[in-house]
Amino acid sequence: MPAPPQPRWLVLGSFALALAGTCISAYLTLDHYAALAPLACPENATINCVKVTTSSYSTLHGVPVALLGLAFYVVMLALCSPPAWRIRRPLVVRARLAGSIVGVAFILYLIWAELFEINAICLWCTAVHLITLALFALLLIGQSLTNARTLDDS
Amino acid sequence: MGKAAAREHRQERVEAVRAQQAREARRKVVLSVTAVAVVVAVIAALVVVKVVTSGHQTGPSASAPNLASASVVSALSTVPAATFNTVGAGTLTARPVPITAAALTADGKARVLYDGAEYCPYCAGERWAVAVALSRFGTWSGLGATSSSSTDTYPNTATLAFHGATYASTYLSFTGYEETTNQPQGTSYVPLDTLPAADQAIVRMFDAVPYIPAASAGSIPFIDIGGRYVISGASYDVSVLQGKTREQIAAALKDPNSDVAKAIIGTANVITADICKVLGSTAPAVCSSPGVVSAGP
Numbered sequence: 001m002p003a004p005p006q007p008r009w010l011v012l013g014s015f016a017l018a019l020a021g022t023c024i025s026a027y028l029t030l031d032h033y034a035a036l037a038p039l040a041c042p043e044n045a046t047i048n049c050v051k052v053t054t055s056s057y058s059t060l061h062g063v064p065v066a067l068l069g070l071a072f073y074v075v076m077l078a079l080c081s082p083p084a085w086r087i088r089r090p091l092v093v094r095a096r097l098a099g100s101i102v103g104v105a106f107i108l109y110l111i112w113a114e115l116f117e118i119n120a121i122c123l124w125c126t127a128v129h130l131i132t133l134a135l136f137a138l139l140l141i142g143q144s145l146t147n148a149r150t151l152d153d154s
Numbered sequence: 155m156g157k158a159a160a161r162e163h164r165q166e167r168v169e170a171v172r173a174q175q176a177r178e179a180r181r182k183v184v185l186s187v188t189a190v191a192v193v194v195a196v197i198a199a200l201v202v203v204k205v206v207t208s209g210h211q212t213g214p215s216a217s218a219p220n221l222a223s224a225s226v227v228s229a230l231s232t233v234p235a236a237t238f239n240t241v242g243a244g245t246l247t248a249r250p251v252p253i254t255a256a257a258l259t260a261d262g263k264a265r266v267l268y269d270g271a272e273y274c275p276y277c278a279g280e281r282w283a284v285a286v287a288l289s290r291f292g293t294w295s296g297l298g299a300t301s302s303s304s305t306d307t308y309p310n311t312a313t314l315a316f317h318g319a320t321y322a323s324t325y326l327s328f329t330g331y332e333e334t335t336n337q338p339q340g341t342s343y344v345p346l347d348t349l350p351a352a353d354q355a356i357v358r359m360f361d362a363v364p365y366i367p368a369a370s371a372g373s374i375p376f377i378d379i380g381g382r383y384v385i386s387g388a389s390y391d392v393s394v395l396q397g398k399t400r401e402q403i404a405a406a407l408k409d410p411n412s413d414v415a416k417a418i419i420g421t422a423n424v425i426t427a428d429i430c431k432v433l434g435s436t437a438p439a440v441c442s443s444p445g446v447v448s449a450g451p
Contacts, residue, residue: 048354050349050354051354054372108197108200115200117341119345120348133197140186141186141187144179144186145186
């Protein structure tokens, strides 16, 4: 008997989050390379996007963090697309979950850097952090709930 | 009878396995929720620690700025013309870099933008030269007294501070930022001034390749003179200031034969010459003095 389809809220929710993360990461990457204008971001003693995006923590081994974020979200967008959700191979399921775990581990590092090393918060980066956290929660809880429901139904 | 019992037994085993699988699935749901809760709790803890520790920060410069003594401020604003003329470019090691950009102005005047930090030893050296150069075009008030970090290169270099200082001139406008104090905090220093977005954009644009070599791009101090010249890093060997008090450095400024004057006055002459270029036809008489002319670009 074929496995039932994944719930619509899980498929569409994860795809929407990955798409939002991709867009913001693309904006931050464009800003990093083009630097055409300051980021659209309020500025005060706590919030300062430019300070964060030009700090020593804005690159990792020479690679812009914004570019790493974009690469991450492009992969997650592919893994969370509706066609990918129809693939039930364990490799795809595990890659999706592993990706979200890597993402959330990296945002913990970036939050630490913003709070304790750079001493400024970047609102655009925070938006990406929230999306990454939401995607992690959605995939982890959604996947386990789906598995439980499948067993109940059978 | 035997077959029925076997079927019943098999059915019980299937149901037991299903119940076990259901329990396992529910356990995974609980584990998932717990994992998400742990991540959220870690983030909340980081924020709480930050808020609590921020409340206990007391950087001396931030709370009660030390002002440079009147004798120091007087010494740097009354350097004899003969000293400027004798020293010329002095022992300058790095000339300001010409740039092509929109004129940097404020209040209808050419603007000098300085971005540094109190911990930074190269900023400690450069401030002396900037303060001397700008004294030729206007008047300082509220210049601070500080020193570079005790744990960095050229530790405890005595210097001035632009945080809280004001500068009045009919020719120039000056904006100085000290991004941090010299007080350690974690692996950095206690934050002090924050650059507005427009000034950050200038720093990001011009404290970088191709204006500045890749190896020193992003260095402080960064100085933009009217959108025509930029300085990134030290203009002279700041080791000449090592072991000297602020008063000793200030006193040595008038002696053209001192290493301190050759370094600071030489750099001040070069900065003055660049300011004169920016001012053009409105430049004051000091711009035609021999020391400035010989130090010019």
